[in-house]
Every structure is written in C-alpha cells, then in structure tokens.
Amino acid sequence: MQKTATTSVRSQFQPATGAVAYVQPDVCEGNKVTLDAKGNGYEIGSLLTLPGLEYLTLKTDAALSKEDYGEALFAIVRDGIVGLQHVLDDGRRSISHLFLPGDIIDFRYGKKVPGKAVCLFPSELALVNAEALTSLENDETRVDDMLGSSLLKHWELATRHCSDLARKSAIEKLASYIFEFRTRYPLKNGSKNKGAVHLALRRVDISDYLGLRPETLCRAFAKLKQGNIIEFNDVGYVKILDEIALRKIADGRL
Amino acid sequence: MQKTATTSVRSQFQPATGAVAYVQPDVCEGNKVTLDAKGNGYEIGSLLTLPGLEYLTLKTDAALSKEDYGEALFAIVRDGIVGLQHVLDDGRRSISHLFLPGDIIDFRYGKKVPGKAVCLFPSELALVNAEALTSLENDETRVDDMLGSSLLKHWELATRHCSDLARKSAIEKLASYIFEFRTRYPLKNGSKNKGAVHLALRRVDISDYLGLRPETLCRAFAKLKQGNIIEFNDVGYVKILDEIALRKIADGRL
DNA sequence: CGTGTAATTGAACTATTTCAAATCGAGTGG
DNA sequence: CCACTCGATTTGAAATAGTTCAATTACACG
Numbered sequence: 001m002q003k004t005a006t007t008s009v010r011s012q013f014q015p016a017t018g019a020v021a022y023v024q025p026d027v028c029e030g031n032k033v034t035l036d037a038k039g040n041g042y043e044i045g046s047l048l049t050l051p052g053l054e055y056l057t058l059k060t061d062a063a064l065s066k067e068d069y070g071e072a073l074f075a076i077v078r079d080g081i082v083g084l085q086h087v088l089d090d091g092r093r094s095i096s097h098l099f100l101p102g103d104i105i106d107f108r109y110g111k112k113v114p115g116k117a118v119c120l121f122p123s124e125l126a127l128v129n130a131e132a133l134t135s136l137e138n139d140e141t142r143v144d145d146m147l148g149s150s151l152l153k154h155w156e157l158a159t160r161h162c163s164d165l166a167r168k169s170a171i172e173k174l175a176s177y178i179f180e181f182r183t184r185y186p187l188k189n190g191s192k193n194k195g196a197v198h199l200a201l202r203r204v205d206i207s208d209y210l211g212l213r214p215e216t217l218c219r220a221f222a223k224l225k226q227g228n229i230i231e232f233n234d235v236g237y238v239k240i241l242d243e244i245a246l247r248k249i250a251d252g253r254l
Numbered sequence: 255m256q257k258t259a260t261t262s263v264r265s266q267f268q269p270a271t272g273a274v275a276y277v278q279p280d281v282c283e284g285n286k287v288t289l290d291a292k293g294n295g296y297e298i299g300s301l302l303t304l305p306g307l308e309y310l311t312l313k314t315d316a317a318l319s320k321e322d323y324g325e326a327l328f329a330i331v332r333d334g335i336v337g338l339q340h341v342l343d344d345g346r347r348s349i350s351h352l353f354l355p356g357d358i359i360d361f362r363y364g365k366k367v368p369g370k371a372v373c374l375f376p377s378e379l380a381l382v383n384a385e386a387l388t389s390l391e392n393d394e395t396r397v398d399d400m401l402g403s404s405l406l407k408h409w410e411l412a413t414r415h416c417s418d419l420a421r422k423s424a425i426e427k428l429a430s431y432i433f434e435f436r437t438r439y440p441l442k443n444g445s446k447n448k449g450a451v452h453l454a455l456r457r458v459d460i461s462d463y464l465g466l467r468p469e470t471l472c473r474a475f476a477k478l479k480q481g482n483i484i485e486f487n488d489v490g491y492v493k494i495l496d497e498i499a500l501r502k503i504a505d506g507r508l
Numbered sequence: 509c510g511t512g513t514a515a516t517t518g519a520a521c522t523a524t525t526t527c528a529a530a531t532c533g534a535g536t537g538g
Numbered sequence: 539c540c541a542c543t544c545g546a547t548t549t550g551a552a553a554t555a556g557t558t559c560a561a562t563t564a565c566a567c568g
C-alpha cells in the first residue's frame with residue numbers, strides 16, 4: 001500500500017498540478033504494470049514497448065490536464081490510481097470512475113466529462129501519441145481492438161457502478177467494492193497480506209466512490225467485521241472470511 | 255409520447271421476449287431515427303443505408319437476448335428506448351443506462367455486464383453484422399471512429415450518471431434528468447408541446463434510473479412545480495420556466 | 509514525544525423509504 | 539356517452555438509513 005500518501009500534504013480542495021514528464025521509467029515495482037503484463041484481458045505490454053513513449057509522473061492530488069497529456073491519444077496507468085472527481089459547490093464530493101494500473105485513459109474524441117481526473121496516489125502514466133502508434137502500423141487493428149475493448153470495459157464498469165450506487169445500502173456497496181478491488185487490483189506476488197484484498201484507496205476516497213460519508217462507510221466496515229464476514233488489522237487490507245455471505249450482501253440478496 | 259405503453263400489459267417482474275425480425279422498416283415516424291439523421295455528433299444515417307440490414311421490433315419489456323441479435327456486432331436504436339435493467343432478489347430495481355434513438359448498442363467483445371437490456375417501450379433496432387459492414391470496407395476507419403466515439407460517449411454518460419447518483423438529492427437528480435433528456439431526446443419538429451422537454455420514461459422507470467422510489471420522485475416533481483421552476487399538465491412533458499434555477503439545482507449549487 | 513491527518517464512535521437530525529390509501533386517466537363495454 | 543376497470547401517479551404519516559456535527563482514538567512521521 002502506498003502509505004506515502006498519508007505523509008504527503010493532501011489538502012481536500014486544492015489539488016495542485018504536479019506533472020513531470022521524462023523519457024524512460026525506472027524498474028517496475030509494486031503494483032506497477034510490467035512490460036509483459038496482460039492488463040485485463042488484452043495485452044498492454046506490447047504498447048509499453050513502443051519507442052518514444054513519454055512517461056508522466058504525477059503527485060497525489062495532481063489533476064491530469066490537457067497541458068500534461070498534450071497530443072497524446074491515450075495513457076496507460078502504470079502505477080498509482082487516477083480517479084474522475086466531481087466537486088459540488090457546497091463541498092460534496094464524488095469519484096465517478098477509477099483508473100487502476102493497467103487501465104487505459106482515453107483522450108480521443110475530446111471529452112465532455114464534467115469533473116477532472118485526479119491522482120489519488122502518486123501515479124505514473126505512459127502517454128501514447130499518434131507518432132508512437134504509427135511505429136506499429138501493421139498491428140494497428142489490434143490496437144484499435146484493444147482500445148475498443150478498453151472503452152467497452154470501462155463502460156461496463158461504470159454501468160455496474162451505477163447499479164451499485166442506485167439502490168444498494170452502505171454495507172452492500174462496500175461488499176461490492178471489496179470484490180471489485182479483489183479482481184481489479186490484485187495483490188502483488190510477494191505481499192505479506194497474502195490472501196487479503198488491497199483496498200487501495202483511503203476511507204475518504206472509497207466513500208466518495210461509493211456515494212457515502214466516511215462515517216457511514218466506517219460503520220459498514222464495522223458491521224462486516226462484527227458479522228465475521230471480513231477481518232482487518234491494517235486499514236488498507238481486508239481478509240474475506242465468509243465469501244458466500246459477502247457475495248450475497250454485494251448482490252443485494254440478504 | 256408512446257402512450258401505447260400504458261395500454262400494453264406490463265408486468266413488473268416478468269419480461270417476455272418478443273423479438274420479431276424483418277427486412278426493411280416502414281416509413282420513419284415520431285422520434286424514429288431517419289436515414290439522414292446525424293445521431294449525436296457522428297452520422298448514423300450512412301449506416302442505415304447499408305444493404306442487408308436486419309431490423310428488430312421489440313415489444314415493451316422484451317429483453318434483448320443473444321438469440322435476438324445473433325451475430326450482429328452492434329445495433330442502432332431507431333425507435334423506442336432500451337434500458338439496462340438490474341433487479342435484486344428482494345425486488346429493488348434500477349436502470350443503469352439508457353439507449354435512446356440514435357444510440358448504438360455495442361455487442362462486440364462479449365459483454366460481462368450484469369443486468370439485461372430491456373425495452374422500456376416498443377422499440378426498433380437496426381442490427382449491423384460483419385457482413386453488412388464489409389460492404390463499406392474502404393470506409394471502415396470511419397465506422398471504427400464512430401463506434402469508438404459512441405463507446406466513449408456512453409462511458410461519459412455513465413460516468414456523469416454515477417456522479418448524479420452518488421451524492422445528489424432527489425430534486426437535484428430530477429433536475430439533471432430533465433436536462434439530460436432535453437439534449438438526448440429532442441422533441442420532434444411538429445410536436446404540440448413545443449418548447450417542452452419530453453420525459454420519455456414513465457415515473458417508475460425514471461425513478462429506477464435515478465435510484466429513487468417513485469414516491470420520492472413524485473415529491474421532487476411537486477417541489478420543482480411549487481417553486482415555479484417547471485410546469486406540466488401532461489405527465490410526459492415538462493416546461494422549464496426558470497432554466498437558471500433548474501441548472502443550479504442540477505449542478506448541486508443551491 | 510509531539511504534531512497533524514486519517515479513521516472511528518456517539519448522538520441528534522433529516523432525507524428518503526415504506527406502507528397504506530386516494531386520485532387520476534386511458535381504454536372497455538354497455 | 540357514461541360507468542367501470544386497471545394500472546400509473548400522487549399524497550400522507552410513520553419508520554429508518556444515512557448524514558451531520560462534535561469529539562475521541564489511531565497512526566505515521568519528524
């Protein structure tokens with residue numbers, strides 16, 4: 001878990017742009033996407049071998065802006081987490097979508113999304129521009145496929161998230177979140193918390209994602225713990241004790 | 255407004271498959287997409303001129319299943335409304351996404367969406383399969399663009415909807431819905447309710463979409479009416495009286 | 509060991525749900 | 539044309555899940 005986040009000064013409402021572009025990333029560590037990684041069904045690795053890729057390191061709370069990604073067609077999240085954040089005037093916040101390592105953020109076609117992409121942790125993105133793409137021209141259809149598949153996947157995720165937000169109770173939302181992160185944010189091999197689920201986000205961000213107040217989320221955690229359905233010592237990880245029960249709760253069949 | 259829906263027997267929990275495939279559609283009427291229509295930024299029309307398109311007419315509550323669309327890569331909604339519906343065991347229902355006339359429903363890459371596509375009104379879909387697509391091979395990239403653009407648009411819609419669902423109050427959700435339908439479901443030219451917004455869906459479906467109970471939605475309507483922000487006689491249409499105020503409410507800056 | 513942020517707990521409050529009942533409106537049949 | 543029916547919509551009152559606010563605890567870091 002990127003415990004560094006707790007150390008960095010992270011004011012709630014004043015995100016700073018903190019983009020630094022450089023040419024080659026250092027060795028992959030932690031949850032970082034490796035060159036041969038198969039990201040979520042399609043191969044990301046091949047893209048990461050493209051020559052002339054630009055890499056972007058962003059600090060916690062840095063907003064991903066046009067200046068940062070410039071002419072890039074899309075970006076691959078190599079490390080960290082990027083959330084699409086919405087802030088209402090009176091301070092209500094929500095995170096409508098999450099980009100985890102291996103995910104593709106698509107800049108093509110000009111976005112009309114309200115809200116801004118914000119790094120929830122120090123993040124590293126690989127920027128792919130038209131130039132880089134042409135270097136694998138004969139493979140272009142595969143890239144198109146990959147991008148289409150990525151878009152569809154994120155639509156599916158967003159849609160599933162809508163159905164979580166619409167009608168589920170706090171505890172059900174949380175159960176759903178745990179399952180989502182078990183699949184979307186797998187533990188790295190040598191982790192000490194083997195068999196656990198990495199929650200990845202801080203409580204505040206989880207609650208923003210689930211449309212709850214942190215207090216409510218906390219009580220939901222407590223309920224799951226009391227019911228011996230999950231256990232946790234480290235706030236960042238939970239161990240699923242009763243998967244059947246958790247699944248039932250997540251699916252809303254209590 | 256498709257008042258026919260009220261007449262058709264529409265049981266809440268027992269959708270029936272009612273697909274009928276035929277070869278050419280009859281003359282375009284109502285909100286049906288016409289051949290020269292520009293659907294949401296890209297040209298749908300050109301697709302509709304493809305030879306050998308199959309058309310699908312579906313009854314209210316018909317679920318769109320693999321048997322219906324078969325090998326089709328995607329479908330264009332020509333008429334009616336298709337919603338992605340989720341039903342929990344205890345009866346809680348939600349609609350996570352809406353496909354309106356002109357929208358493309360993408361079947362490629364194999365969906366893993368929970369929930370099923372259900373016609374909220376008698377609908378007509380144009381099915382596009384690989385064969386039909388090859389007949390405009392040299393134009394293929396434009397089609398790819400269109401599909402990508404469509405996917406991105408629907409991701410944006412889903413994402414925006416998430417931010418509506420997460421933190422907004424009933425009245426704010428409703429305001430947002432009204433604006434969404436003003437742009438996504440424009441009135442046909444000769445409509446008697448000129449200047450009004452067609453709500454298109456029944457109260458129950460709107461409430462499913464907004465994650466509210468029908469009663470709560472109804473009270474939200476009442477509040478907007480009392481505040482002289484909207485007015486309506488016909489339940490299916492609202493007239494925006496105070497757009498600034500409605501916008502403020504929709505954006506959560508009360 | 510003190511500081512500052514994150515996470516948790518408690519108690520009062522409120523928006524939404526729930527349940528029950530009334531009203532509305534379109535289509536039906538006399 | 540009118541009474542009748544059935545579903546959709548609206549209204550009211552009580553119950554509840556979640557929020558709000560205030561205060562406490564936990565934890566990482568210098």
